[in-house]
Amino acid sequence: MSLNVIDLIKGQLGPALVSQAASQFGESESGISKAIGGLLPAVLGGLANNSDNPGVLDAITNASSSGILGNLLGSSSNNSIISTLLSSIFGDKLSGLVNTIATFSGISNNSSSSLLNLVTGATLGSIGKYAADNNLDKSGISSLLGEQKGIISSLLPAGLSLASLNFGDWAKGFGFGNDNDTVKETVHEAPKVETTRRATPTETYSNGNNNEGGGGSIWKWLLPLLLLLAAGYFLWKQCEKNKDTTTTTTTADSTAVSSDSATVSTDTAPVTTSKVDEDIDLNGTALKGYKGGMEDQMITFLKSDAYKNAADDSALKDKWYDFDHVNFKIGSASELEAGSEGQLQNLVAILKAYPDAKIKIGGYTDKTGDEAKNVKLSGDRATFIKNWLEKQGVGAQVLEAEGYGSKFATVDASASNEERAVDRKMSVRFAK
Numbered sequence: 001m002s003l004n005v006i007d008l009i010k011g012q013l014g015p016a017l018v019s020q021a022a023s024q025f026g027e028s029e030s031g032i033s034k035a036i037g038g039l040l041p042a043v044l045g046g047l048a049n050n051s052d053n054p055g056v057l058d059a060i061t062n063a064s065s066s067g068i069l070g071n072l073l074g075s076s077s078n079n080s081i082i083s084t085l086l087s088s089i090f091g092d093k094l095s096g097l098v099n100t101i102a103t104f105s106g107i108s109n110n111s112s113s114s115l116l117n118l119v120t121g122a123t124l125g126s127i128g129k130y131a132a133d134n135n136l137d138k139s140g141i142s143s144l145l146g147e148q149k150g151i152i153s154s155l156l157p158a159g160l161s162l163a164s165l166n167f168g169d170w171a172k173g174f175g176f177g178n179d180n181d182t183v184k185e186t187v188h189e190a191p192k193v194e195t196t197r198r199a200t201p202t203e204t205y206s207n208g209n210n211n212e213g214g215g216g217s218i219w220k221w222l223l224p225l226l227l228l229l230a231a232g233y234f235l236w237k238q239c240e241k242n243k244d245t246t247t248t249t250t251t252a253d254s255t256a257v258s259s260d261s262a263t264v265s266t267d268t269a270p271v272t273t274s275k276v277d278e279d280i281d282l283n284g285t286a287l288k289g290y291k292g293g294m295e296d297q298m299i300t301f302l303k304s305d306a307y308k309n310a311a312d313d314s315a316l317k318d319k320w321y322d323f324d325h326v327n328f329k330i331g332s333a334s335e336l337e338a339g340s341e342g343q344l345q346n347l348v349a350i351l352k353a354y355p356d357a358k359i360k361i362g363g364y365t366d367k368t369g370d371e372a373k374n375v376k377l378s379g380d381r382a383t384f385i386k387n388w389l390e391k392q393g394v395g396a397q398v399l400e401a402e403g404y405g406s407k408f409a410t411v412d413a414s415a416s417n418e419e420r421a422v423d424r425k426m427s428v429r430f431a432k
Contacts, residue, residue, distance in 0.1 A: 005044060005123075005148055007417050008130050011330065012072065012122040013040070016339025020073060021118065025111040035105035035112055038160045039119040042097060044148055046089035047123065051145035057138040059085050063128030068121045073338075082120050104160045129330055280346075283353055287346045294321045294428070295346050301430070302354050313432045320362060320427040326385070328426075333380030344388060347428065351394040360431040361385050361401040366420040367413040371405050379403025381426060399431045 013036055022029040050056045059081055068079070086094055102112035131141050279286040280295045289295035298321055301307060310316050326344060327337040351357060363378030379402060386401035409423035 004417075005127060005130075005144065006040060008126040009040060009044075009122050011327070012126055013119070014327065014337065016325065016327070016337055017072065020338050021115065024073060025107070025114060027107045027111050031105045031107040032111075032115065034157070035101050035107055035115050036119055037157050038101050038104055039112075039116055040123070042101075043116070043120050043123050047127075048145045048148040050089045051142045053088065054138075055088050056085065056145075057141055060124055060128045060131060060141055061138060063124040068125040072118050072121050072125075079117065079121060082117050082124070085124070086116065086120060100160075104157075126330070133331070282349060285349065285353070287349060288342065289346060290324055293324045294343070295350065297321055298347075298350055298428075298430075302350070302357060307354075307357060307430050310430075310432060316430045316432060320429045323426045323428070326426050328381055328384075333377055333384055344385065345392075348389065348392045348394055351389075351397045355397070358397050358399050358431045359428050360399055362427045362429070363401075363403040364408060364423060364425050364427065365406050366411060366423040367406045367409045368420065374405035375403050375407075377403065378405050385426065 018029050018032050018036070021027075022032045025032070047056055047060075062081075090097060098109055098112045098116060101107075101116070102109045105112070107115075127141070127144070130136070131144075134140075136144065278289070278291055280289040280291070280293075280299065281287075282295075282299055287295050301319075307316075323343055325342060326340045328340075329335040329337055347359075351359070361382040363380075363382035365374040365378050382401035382403050386395075386398050389395060389398050406423065409420075411420045411423050413420070
């Protein structure tokens with residue numbers, strides 16, 4: 001099965017970045033999410049249509065060392081490489097794409113343009129990182145891009161049509177919710193036939209089909225049928241894609257990478273999540289978190305005196321709490337994704353509210369890649385969190401940090417990226 005490159009990119013465009021972009025651009029988070037969901041397949045489709053373009057291949061090859069993934073919101077807006085690349089792959093249709101996405105998502109054209117740069121930067125950086133990690137030369141990158149044409153069209157969001165922009169074969173015929181963009185066959189007008197008499201054979205076939213109602217009559221039932229089939233296919237793909245995914249962002253560690261390769265979780269549809277932050281009560285102080293999420297579970301445990309009543313560490317070692325929002329940048333054990341520190345601050349607040357509580361940090365990967373590298377990466381990440389907590393004044397309560405690699409992974413390495421995502425995570429447990 002061909003690699004779905006969009007899976008590599010989703011980890012860069014998670015809820016934390018959506019929230020930050022919404023604040024920076026003055027738009028709603030739902031509008032930003034919707035726009036990114038439309039831009040991502042459009043950008044990848046543009047690259048796939050130009051898979052033999054030397055400029056495209058150079059941009060991807062150089063992206064890995066450019067540091068573009070480190071600051072997408074800051075570095076993408078005025079990056080000359082990105083602007084040159086967009087002009088190359090979209091040409092005079094660039095403004096049409098910006099306008100279409102702005103209308104589809106309900107955001108301004110300026111915000112749509114900025115998001116286009118951001119998504120392009122994330123795409124270049126992610127593919128470049130994958131190419132570097134897997135020793136792909138330009139020929140390999142070209143082949144990888146070419147393989148995407150059969151995947152991209154099924155990922156266009158319902159209600160978005162790019163057919164009228166004529167981006168290429170992958171975009172044709174997928175004008176969900178927009179009949180005006182449906183690809184139509186040209187039919188020559190036939191001589192009018194009086195309805196009071198039977199058409200002669202010449203009259204019957206002069207319009208190109210065996211119907212007395214005119215050349216377009218077949219399309220009266222065929223077009224709705226094609227649209228219905230396309231919509232059904234899209235819904236089926238979405239259901240298949242989301243069937244085995246989780247409902248949080250970091251239970252699957254959306255940016256965790258095993259063996260420093262670009263194996264990235266694709267928890268849900270691009271940049272969307274089924275949970276919403278709400279106030280979690282910490283002895284009268286409100287923490288932002290998920291009801292039933294890490295903070296809520298830890299506070300409930302501590303309020304029940306279960307920690308105090310635990311005889312020793314063996315009574316606590318099997319109960320781990322997975323971080324919902326703490327994500328590392330791809331391949332890094334020292335750089336957190338934007339928005340990750342919020343949940344770490346919540347953990348600090350919990351530890352300060354319960355100064356007798358002790359914890360342990362654990363890091364995990366899936367079963368793919370070299371296990372020695374998996375253990376090192378997961379361990380380095382756990383140690384980074386431990387050191388970060390020490391700087392906040394709660395270091396005495398953090399007893400240990402350990403990386404387990406894929407030791408406790410439950411999903412086979414041959415499973416899909418979505419299925420393996422559950423094994424890639426950072427967690428915390430109480431300890432004694």
